[in-house]
Amino acid sequence: MINKLEMKISAMLENEGVVRNAVAAFVSSYNPTLEEIIDIKTILSEAVSNAIIHGYEYDKNKDVLIKATIEDNKLELIVQDYGKGIEDIEEALKNNFSTQKDQEKTGIGFTIMKSLSDHFEIQSSVNVGTKLKITKILQMDEVRAN
Numbered sequence: 681m682i683n684k685l686e687m688k689i690s691a692m693l694e695n696e697g698v699v700r701n702a703v704a705a706f707v708s709s710y711n712p713t714l715e716e717i718i719d720i721k722t723i724l725s726e727a728v729s730n731a732i733i734h735g736y737e738y739d740k741n742k743d744v745l746i747k748a749t750i751e752d753n754k755l756e757l758i759v760q761d762y763g764k765g766i767e768d769i770e771e772a773l774k775n776n777f778s779t780q781k782d783q784e785k786t787g788i789g790f791t792i793m794k795s796l797s798d799h800f801e802i803q804s805s806v807n808v809g810t811k812l813k814i815t816k817i818l819q820m821d822e823v824r825a826n
C-alpha cells in the first residue's frame with residue numbers, strides 16, 4: 681500500500697521545522713530507527729532551506745512543495761521549488777561549493793543529503809526551479825499490518 685503526505689509551505693525558514701516534524705510524524709508509524717528519523721529530518725532541513733535561501737532568496741510569497749511517499753519500506757521525498765534554478769548541477773554537488781560562501785554557508789548541504797540517502801536525484805533548470813528526489817530505505821523489523 682502507498683501512503684502519502686503532501687505539503688505546500690511559504691518560503692520561510694520558520695516553516696522548515698514544520699516540514700521536518702510533519703514528515704517525522706508521518707514516518708513514525710513505520711517504526712523507523714532513531715537514526716533514520718534523524719537522517720530524514722536532516723535531509724529535509726537541508727533541502728527545504730536550500731529552496732528558501734537559494735531558490736527563492738527568502739521571498740515569502742513563494743511556495744515550496746514537499747511530498748513524502750512510503751511504499752513498503754521505501755520512503756521517497758520530493759522537495760520542489762519554482763525559483764532560480766541551478767546553473768551547473770555538477771558544480772553545485774561538489775563538497776564545499778556554495779554561491780553564498782560569505783554568508784555562513786559551507787557548501788556541504790548536498791553532500792550531507794547524498795550521504796544520508798539511498799538514492800539522490802536533482803532536476804533543475806535556470807529560472808524554472810529545482811526538484812530533489814530522495815529515496816531512503818527504512819529498515820523495518822515489523823511490517824505494519826495495514
Ligand SMILES: Nc1ncnc2c1ncn2[C@@H]1O[C@H](COP(=O)(O)OP(=O)(O)OP(=O)(O)O)[C@@H](O)[C@H]1O
Pocket residue numbers: 726730731732734735736761763764765766772773777778779780781784785786787788789790791810
Ligand atoms: N533549490 C535551489 N535553487 C537554486 N540553487 C540551489 C538550490 N539548492 C542549492 N543550490 C545551489 O547549490 C549550491 C550548493 O548547495 P549546498 O546546500 O550544498 O550548499 P549551501 O546551501 O551553499 O551551503 P550549506 O548547505 O552548507 O549551508 C548553493 O550554494 C546554491 O548555489
Ligand SMILES: [Mg+2]
Pocket residue numbers: 726729730788789790
Ligand atoms: Mg544548503
